[in-house]
Amino acid sequence: MAAPPSIAPETYWVGVNDHETDLFEALWPLPYGVSYNAYLVVDHKVALIDAVKGHFLADHLHRIRQVLPPGKSVDYLIINHMEPDHTGAIQILRSVFPDMTLVGNKKTLEMLEAFYGACPPCRQVGDGDVLDLGAHKLQFSLTPMVHWPETMMTFDATTGVLFSGDAFGGFGTVDQGLFDDEIDRELMHGEMLRYFTNIVARYGKMVLKAVDKLRDVPFRVVAPTHGAVWRKDPSLPVRLYERWSAQETDPTVVVAYGSMYGNTYRLAEAAARALTERGFTPFVHDVARTHASFVIADIWTSKGLILACPTYNTGLFPPMETLLAFLENKLLQHRLLGLITSYAWAGGARKALESFAERMSLEVVEPIVDVKGAGTADDLERCALLAANLAQRLSA
Numbered sequence: 525m526a527a528p529p530s531i532a533p534e535t536y537w538v539g540v541n542d543h544e545t546d547l548f549e550a551l552w553p554l555p556y557g558v559s560y561n562a563y564l565v566v567d568h569k570v571a572l573i574d575a576v577k578g579h580f581l582a583d584h585l586h587r588i589r590q591v592l593p594p595g596k597s598v599d600y601l602i603i604n605h606m607e608p609d610h611t612g613a614i615q616i617l618r619s620v621f622p623d624m625t626l627v628g629n630k631k632t633l634e635m636l637e638a639f640y641g642a643c644p645p646c647r648q649v650g651d652g653d654v655l656d657l658g659a660h661k662l663q664f665s666l667t668p669m670v671h672w673p674e675t676m677m678t679f680d681a682t683t684g685v686l687f688s689g690d691a692f693g694g695f696g697t698v699d700q701g702l703f704d705d706e707i708d709r710e711l712m713h714g715e716m717l718r719y720f721t722n723i724v725a726r727y728g729k730m731v732l733k734a735v736d737k738l739r740d741v742p743f744r745v746v747a748p749t750h751g752a753v754w755r756k757d758p759s760l761p762v763r764l765y766e767r768w769s770a771q772e773t774d775p776t777v778v779v780a781y782g783s784m785y786g787n788t789y790r791l792a793e794a795a796a797r798a799l800t801e802r803g804f805t806p807f808v809h810d811v812a813r814t815h816a817s818f819v820i821a822d823i824w825t826s827k828g829l830i831l832a833c834p835t836y837n838t839g840l841f842p843p844m845e846t847l848l849a850f851l852e853n854k855l856l857q858h859r860l861l862g863l864i865t866s867y868a869w870a871g872g873a874r875k876a877l878e879s880f881a882e883r884m885s886l887e888v889v890e891p892i893v894d895v896k897g898a899g900t901a902d903d904l905e906r907c908a909l910l911a912a913n914l915a916q917r918l919s920a
């Protein structure tokens with residue numbers, strides 16, 4: 525195995541790349557895999573910062589051994605985040621390094637016990653506390669709910685590395701390149717947006733608090749638990765997470781449609797075409813065929829959203845219902861909605877979409893188009909009118 529890359533003096537990446545898990549959290553597709561990043565600071569005392577998912581212990585341990593100087597062991601395991609993708613390996617790690625002290629805040633230590641049983645030796649740390657390793661001083665900053673209640677960040681003032689936990693992370697393995705200056709920027713950006721929207725988006729307000737707390741921290745490297753390590757442009761992931769957390773959008777539109785027999789599709793197509801003619805070429809997604817993971821990512825950066833859905837057993841076509849449940853769970857805000865629905869007898873989809881808009885306090889752009897059967901030329905015209913009105917709002 526190649527020598528673990530150094531991300532700063534005496535600081536090594538000892539994480540793992542996962543190409544085997546097909547769905548993160550058993551929900552989100554991983555076409556480019558995912559990494560569980562862990563780091564080892566080798567000083568008078570040795571600290572491991574975060575661990576990995578249980579199945580990947582062998583590679584993790586091998587990397588740790590590659591950089592551990594002879595006669596040294598791991599003295600501390602700093603747990604920035606308790607989620608099992610970073611702690612699954614703890615029990616076996618402890619049997620390998622029996623004197624290793626587990627370091628976490630009050631909530632971490634409570635959770636540790638709930639997941640892995642009694643945890644001594646362990647050390648409770650609070651906001652601002654410092655762990656002295658020798659030359660390296662590790663400072664802890666509590667950032668609750670930047671994914672779970674116990675999440676915190678660790679800053680090494682000696683090297684300027686910020687170990688940020690899930691914050692500023694992305695999907696995609698790091699075997700083609702670990703650092704932001706080594707990997708495909710566009711791919712990384714897309715996989716980061718997907719990670720943010722799929723995993724962290726609900727906690728945007730807490731991310732903004734964490735970002736505020738970082739204002740006076742002189743970090744030079746950002747080392748998250750997933751995805752690239754940022755050494756060339758360490759403020760970029762912070763700016764991106766800030767923008768996404770604040771739900772700042774571009775003047776773009778997503779047309780998300782479901783269609784069993786093509787009737788609703790033709791209505792969605794008319795709206796999409798009219799948008800393109802006005803310079804707002806939309807992202808068009810078939811909600812039954814494109815996984816919500818990707819649709820949500822496009823929706824997150826777009827101000828406009830047209831939902832086109834047939835009535836299905838008095839309600840919404842189920843894949844649309846799933847998408848909307850995710851958007852509601854992620855607390856989507858500040859979007860302009862266009863609604864297109866279809867039915868054959870009593871309808872129902874229109875009412876369900878209107879109720880979604882109302883629950884989420886999202887503005888609906890006129891006209892709402894509700895079509896019986898295949899739709900007439902006039903119905904297609906109304907879809908184009910809706911698109912024109914939306915384009916006008918986006919240009920304003």
Ligand SMILES: Cc1cc2nc3c(=O)[nH]c(=O)nc-3n(C[C@H](O)[C@H](O)[C@H](O)COP(=O)(O)O)c2cc1C
Pocket residue numbers: 782783784785786787788789834835836837838839866867868869870871872897898
């Ligand atoms: C399984 C199924 C269930 C449906 N349930 C309803 C319903 O409860 N109420 C209604 O008015 N139309 C219902 N419809 C009719 C569709 O909403 C209508 O045919 C619509 O045009 C389908 O659009 P599509 O061609 O885009 O799939 C149902 C259709 C199917 C196939």
Ligand SMILES: [Fe+2]
Pocket residue numbers: 605607671672690
């Ligand atoms: Fe997490």
Ligand SMILES: [Fe+2]
Pocket residue numbers: 607609610690749750
């Ligand atoms: Fe994670």
